[in-house]
Amino acid sequence: MPHCVPEMVAEVQDGSSSAPDFVYDLCHSRTSANALHSDEHVDFWIEERLARPRLHIIPTPLERLCRWRIDPISGNIRHDSGRFFTVTGVKVRHRTQTAELEWDQPMIDQPEVGILGIIAKKIDGILHFCLQAKEEPGNVNSVQLSPSVQATYSNYTRVHGGSAPPFVNFFLNPPPEKVIFSKLQTEDGGRFLYKSNRNMIVLVDENELPVLPEGFIWLTLRQIARLLLRDNLIHATTRSILSCLVFPLRESEDYRMLRSLPEIIQWLDDQKAFNHLFVKREGLNTLQEWEMDRDGYFSHREGRFFRVIGINVTSAGREVSSWSQPIVETPEKGVIGLLMRVIAGERYFLMQAKPDVGNRSIIQLGPTVQFTPGNYIGNRRLAKPFLFDDFMGSGRFPVISAGFQSEEGARFFREEHLHTVLMLPEGTELLLPPEFRWLNEAQLHFFLHLGESVNSCARSVLSCLL
Known part of the structure; x- marks a missing residue:
């Protein structure tokens, strides 16, 4: 917290x-303990919406998706309007000081920068945050608590007609004094190709928004932290935004933070210099390690990593009553973990310099671990990540917190990861690989507020410390 x-x-x-x-x-x-709504009311409000799912999902072969086309030459999957996103292929060569690895894979190509925004407001002197109970086709548990606004550039500029998303005007050109946070943050660089969204928190006056539309609710930070303890309830984009609030910087920390930053920045720069990622766009038809499987999905030949499936969606109560789309499915649960230690009353977190194909900067700060077990068990090409066995439950380090959180459900289908924080016992030392460093709260605050420096997995698990 x-x-x-x-x-x-x-x-x-x-x-x-x-x-x-x-x-x-x-x-x-x-x-x-004070809030606009009691905890009991919030729980009832959520359960009411969980009990009324409005989306019906039918998995469908990719070639049967309405208005989506598999290009006969490239094999890439795109909407016939040219809108939304494209599933394309990349070939990758990753060279480090000690090894070189080549592979190919599908990627989601959605170049638009969107807005992910949360409205904040003081109610009776207490800061509240406006979240939305929203259902997406890939959500675990149907409804999750999403930001006030999730809007692509096409949405909020209305280039395709239709109405603008509710509340989006609060985020388009807010007065600087009302902006609590506004930074570009990358999406999952392992599957999105060069995709970033603007994460924002904007403060409104106490007399604004006296009544929220159906499906929106004001919550305090304490109430959100309480709901984060429930599996798969707080949306991935909400967690991404809220990660900026986990380590508020106190003035007394400013000088100490500035003294310690140059060494961390140099370490990150060295890691960028040591990691060479050569990424070339290719058609899906040219990928050697992937194929269209017997279900009509685009899958890895060894059944690892993920696959691109199709879904048909019907909706009750939405402006668009039905649609089809490709979506990424990872059937196995993953692990996103942080190792923490306390020195002289101050928390430190073991972070890694994590390369990802879809990040323009190549290297960002990642959590201690982020992996799907089946990608490494029995795989001769990939070594198990550092501390793999510890985060698989060896029991060597005490568990501080553990719970499942899911990926966003617009592009990922019912994907969830165990978010775990472990404690390094006092007096225990680890021999760290060069791509790992201990960072304190002030240092993490700096990189979270720098933008596009802390990856989506790290932001997700850090939000659980709220």
Whole structure:
């Protein structure tokens, strides 16, 4: 959770501070039992919506998807309008100082930069955040709590006609003093090709939005943190945005952070220099390790990694009553993990310099581990990741938290990962590979707020510390 000093919270609660800064507001929102809605009301509100799923999904061979075409020459999969996204292929050569590996794979090519935005507002002096109960075809548990706005560039510029998404105007050109957070953040660089979205939190005045539309709700940070303890309820994009609030920087940390940053920045730059990724776009028909399987899905020949399937969707109560689309399916549950240690009362997290095909910068800060077990077990080409056995449950390190969180359901089909935080016992030392470093909260704050520096898996598991 955010580092909340008790006297700071008390100062906000008794109103004695004339201009409490944002750290105080966060601490108050995270610790206060007061909220617009009681926890019981929130639970009932969520259960009502979970009990009424409106989407019906039928897995379908890719060649039978309505209005989607498999190009006869390239094999790439695209919508006949040219909109939405394309499934294309890439061939990759990854060269490091010690090894070289080549492979090919499908990627989602969706070059538009979208807006993922959460509206914040003080209600009775406590900061609340507006989330939306939204259903997507690939969601685990149908409805999840999504940001106030999820909009592609085409959506919010209305280039294809239709109405703009609710609340999007709050995010298009907000006054600087109302912007709590606004940074480009990358999507999953292992399957999206050069895809980023703008993650935003914008503050509105207390007299704005007195009534929310159906399906939206105001929640405090404490209530969101409580709901994060439930499996697959808080949407992946919500977690991505909220990760910026996990480590609010206190003024007393500024100088110490600046002193420690050059070494971390140099380490990251060295890792970028040591990792050469050569990525070439190719048609799906040219990929050697993938094929159209007997179900009509595009799959890895050894059944590893993921596959691209088709789905037909029918909807009750939506403007568009039915549609078809390709979607990425990873049937096996993955693991996203952080190893933490505490030194002199300060938390440190073991992060890795993680290369990904779909990241323009190649290297970003990743969590301690991010893997799907079946991709490595019995695979002669790929060595198991560092600390693989520990995050598979060896019991060497105590478990601080563990729960399942799912990928976003617009492009990924019912994909979930065990999010685990382990504690390194006091006095224990690890011999770290060169691509790993311990980072403290202030350093992580810097990189989270730099934008496009902390990968989607790391942001997801860091949000669970809220």
